[in-house]
Amino acid sequence: MNLYDLIFYLFxxxxxxxxxxxxxxxxxxxxxxxxVLTFFGVAGLYILLGADFIGVVQILVYVGGIxxxxxxxxxxxxxxxxxxxxxxxxxxxxxxxxxxVFMGLVTSIMIWTKWVSLPTETPLTTTNELGKxxxxxxxxxxxxxxxxxxxxxxxxxxxxxxDKE
Amino acid sequence: MxxxxxxxxxxxxxxxxxxxGMKITFKHLxxxxxxxxxxxxxxxxxxxxxxxxxxNMDDCIGCDQCSRACPVSCxxxxxxxxxxxxxxxxxxxxxxxxxxxxxxDIDFAKCCYCQxxxxxxxxxxxxxxxxxxxxxxxxxxxxxxxxxxxxEQAAExxxxxxxxxxxxxxxxxxxxxEAAAKPKIExxxxxxx
Amino acid sequence: xxxxxxxxIGNEVLAWxxxxxxxxxxxxxxYALVAIWxxxxxxxxxxxxxxxxxxxxxxxxxxxxxxxxxxxxEDLVPAEADKKLxxxxxxLVFTASYAAFAVIPFSSGFIGSGAEIGIxxxxxxxxxxxxxxxxxxxxxxxxxxxxxxxxxxxQIISYEIPTALVVLSMVMITGTxxxxxxxxxxxxxxxxxxxFGGPEWGLTKFLLIPFMLVGFxxxxxxxxxxxxxxxxxxxxxxxxxxxxxxxxxxxxKFAMFFLAEYANMFAVSAIVSIIFFGGYQSxxxxxxxxxxxxxxxxxxxxxxxxAKGLFFVFVQMWLRWTLPRLRVDQLMNLCWKYLxxxxxxxxxxxxxxxxI
Numbered sequence: 001m002n003l004y005d006l007i008f009y010l011f012x013x014x015x016x017x018x019x020x021x022x023x024x025x026x027x028x029x030x031x032x033x034x035x036v037l038t039f040f041g042v043a044g045l046y047i048l049l050g051a052d053f054i055g056v057v058q059i060l061v062y063v064g065g066i067x068x069x070x071x072x073x074x075x076x077x078x079x080x081x082x083x084x085x086x087x088x089x090x091x092x093x094x095x096x097x098x099x100x101v102f103m104g105l106v107t108s109i110m111i112w113t114k115w116v117s118l119p120t121e122t123p124l125t126t127t128n129e130l131g132k133x134x135x136x137x138x139x140x141x142x143x144x145x146x147x148x149x150x151x152x153x154x155x156x157x158x159x160x161x162x163d164k165e
Numbered sequence: 166m167x168x169x170x171x172x173x174x175x176x177x178x179x180x181x182x183x184x185x186g187m188k189i190t191f192k193h194l195x196x197x198x199x200x201x202x203x204x205x206x207x208x209x210x211x212x213x214x215x216x217x218x219x220x221n222m223d224d225c226i227g228c229d230q231c232s233r234a235c236p237v238s239c240x241x242x243x244x245x246x247x248x249x250x251x252x253x254x255x256x257x258x259x260x261x262x263x264x265x266x267x268x269x270d271i272d273f274a275k276c277c278y279c280q281x282x283x284x285x286x287x288x289x290x291x292x293x294x295x296x297x298x299x300x301x302x303x304x305x306x307x308x309x310x311x312x313x314x315x316x317e318q319a320a321e322x323x324x325x326x327x328x329x330x331x332x333x334x335x336x337x338x339x340x341x342x343e344a345a346a347k348p349k350i351e352x353x354x355x356x357x358x
Numbered sequence: 359x360x361x362x363x364x365x366x367i368g369n370e371v372l373a374w375x376x377x378x379x380x381x382x383x384x385x386x387x388x389y390a391l392v393a394i395w396x397x398x399x400x401x402x403x404x405x406x407x408x409x410x411x412x413x414x415x416x417x418x419x420x421x422x423x424x425x426x427x428x429x430x431x432e433d434l435v436p437a438e439a440d441k442k443l444x445x446x447x448x449x450l451v452f453t454a455s456y457a458a459f460a461v462i463p464f465s466s467g468f469i470g471s472g473a474e475i476g477i478x479x480x481x482x483x484x485x486x487x488x489x490x491x492x493x494x495x496x497x498x499x500x501x502x503x504x505x506x507x508x509x510x511x512x513q514i515i516s517y518e519i520p521t522a523l524v525v526l527s528m529v530m531i532t533g534t535x536x537x538x539x540x541x542x543x544x545x546x547x548x549x550x551x552x553x554f555g556g557p558e559w560g561l562t563k564f565l566l567i568p569f570m571l572v573g574f575x576x577x578x579x580x581x582x583x584x585x586x587x588x589x590x591x592x593x594x595x596x597x598x599x600x601x602x603x604x605x606x607x608x609x610x611k612f613a614m615f616f617l618a619e620y621a622n623m624f625a626v627s628a629i630v631s632i633i634f635f636g637g638y639q640s641x642x643x644x645x646x647x648x649x650x651x652x653x654x655x656x657x658x659x660x661x662x663x664x665a666k667g668l669f670f671v672f673v674q675m676w677l678r679w680t681l682p683r684l685r686v687d688q689l690m691n692l693c694w695k696y697l698x699x700x701x702x703x704x705x706x707x708x709x710x711x712x713x714i
Contacts, residue, residue, distance in 0.1 A: 056482045064485025186680040200408040
């Protein structure tokens with residue numbers, strides 16, 4: 001077995017196990033921290049696939065930003081003294097059906113898509129190409145996303161300030 | 166506009182004052198330090214420093230004045246009278262010693278270093294020294310015995326005195342008995358006169 | 359050495375991992391010990407004291423003595439703490455600060471990973487430290503720890519923005535994220551450093567100098583805040599929060615937090631020196647060039663890199679003993695009302711200048 005394969009399986013195992021903890025853990029804090037690990041595993045997989053920029057962005061955005069916000073939300077909305085930060089399981093059957101359908105869809109796509117396999121070589125950096133594509137081909141989407149984020153930002157600020165008036 | 170001007174002024178001041186502060190602290194890097202490395206270097210004590218008491222037993226006459234002056238009762242003194250046959254000598258300032266000091270204990274766990282015991286001493290035999298490192302792991306060890314007499318000697322002196330007293334008492338009793346006997350004989354004579 | 363290890367182990371990836379990771383690990387621990395000793399001596403002499411003097415010459419063995427003491431200490435876990443997270447947190451924090459060293463070029467001959475995304479990677483992995491701090495603070499089940507962790511996270515996340523903006527402006531000039539390439543660009547003499555406008559001569563160089571200075575100040579301040587050092591040390595403010603997020607930690611776990619702090623100090627100093635002060639480049643040329651001994655050059659570069667890094671670590675200590683601690687609102691004011699507007703303006707101006 002190649003060492004790269006080993007590393008791949010390591011990251012895959014980390015991702016899957018932590019994802020399992022995310023959904024199965026009764027303690028929501030554990031779920032949140034396992035999600036950090038899941039994102040880390042996914043970032044590792046991205047980097048192994050040669051998408052270094054995406055991998056690092058995954059860590060920066062999800063671990064550094066979204067996860068921390070999530071943890072903040074969980075910690076601040078619950079009383080710390082009474083450890084009542086628990087999750088439960090409801091509607092098992094509908095969710096099982098939905099997940100089954102979704103998994104079937106994903107698997108069928110995986111099977112029916114004709115994957116192009118590239119020869120293994122040291123992947124080049126993607127940062128330059130990504131930057132060029134974002135500013136040329138996908139500039140409209142890029143700008144729209146920027147405006148969307150700005151709208152969200154203004155909305156959050158206005159909601160937070162409403163009480164003062 | 167003035168708000169913007171103030172903003173830039175504030176930013177500049179923020180950086181500038183930090184630099185001023187850094188200059189000051191940098192200068193202090195080269196200021197000779199004030200540390201005294203205590204166990205190896207000691208601060209010389211002032212002349213009249215009040216620390217551990219010392220009793221010069223050669224001069225002590227056992228007058229108990231220090232013990233009575235002590236506000237926390239940390240000095241305890243026992244004395245035994247000397248026999249007339251014994252000569253205890255004189256103190257350095259010429260006072261004649263008449264008492265055996267069988268016990269002179271100072272409990273430094275209690276002592277408050279007020280120096281009140283020093284002033285009443287007629288012979289200036291109790292005074293404060295500059296010794297300040299005498300901590301102990303047990304409180305009992307802070308009880309200092311200054312008496313020059315060993316417990317056996319003290320017991321001996323006591324016994325001597327008791328013996329002497331007893332003898333004196335006996336003599337007295339004998340004298341008294343004699344004296345009592347005499348008037349009994351002479352009384353009738355007086356009455357008759 | 360790489361060839362030797364490849365032959366020894368028979369696997370190039372494993373050999374590369376060892377050669378990249380081992381020297382760092384061997385270096386970081388003694389560095390942290392020296393830095394802790396330096397901090398004590400600097401703080402002492404700035405306050406006209408002497409600091410540790412008994413253990414070794416001017417107390418240079420004091421940190422070793424402390425490590426021995428910490429190793430012997432009982433590993434306490436509070437009864438009400440969340441034991442799993444409590445034990446993971448210090449390792450996570452230390453891993454994050456250690457991972458940042460992977461992409462820092464110590465000299466042209468030694469760099470853990472020449473990854474193209476270098477500086478971006480450092481910004482990303484430092485967020486793991488945030489997760490670790492939050493984990494430790496929450497798992498301790500102590501109000502001081504939790505408040506400290508909350509403050510640390512709020513502070514680090516806020517100050518990541520000016521850091522990223524300054525880094526972005528530098529990336530615009532250099533056109534690369536790789537710290538190795540940024541260092542290599544500033545070769546030659548000290549006027550080729552980016553603080554003096556970069557290696558290219560012309561009008562832009564002189565136009566850039568004031569904005570580089572502003573960028574440097576912003577980067578230095580915000581990285582200082584990211585490593586929770588005074589005057590931005592409200593997460594572990596001793597007078598308010600006992601010890602902040604590591605209040606409940608003892609023994610080696612506490613030592614790991616401490617080690618991470620000092621490793622972080624060097625990491626951010628290294629980033630500042632790479633981006634603005636030429637990284638491993640010598641300011642005055644190399645002895646190796648002078649005498650024609652080419653193998654000497656990487657060692658000289660290592661010397662210059664460590665010297666620059668330690669200088670900025672020293673400045674951090676200098677600031678610590680100069681300034682009092684900021685209040686929480688002042689801290690947020692500084693970040694959102696001063697550093698971020700300035701860094702955005704700086705970004706735009708540098709962008710415009712680089713277009714000329």
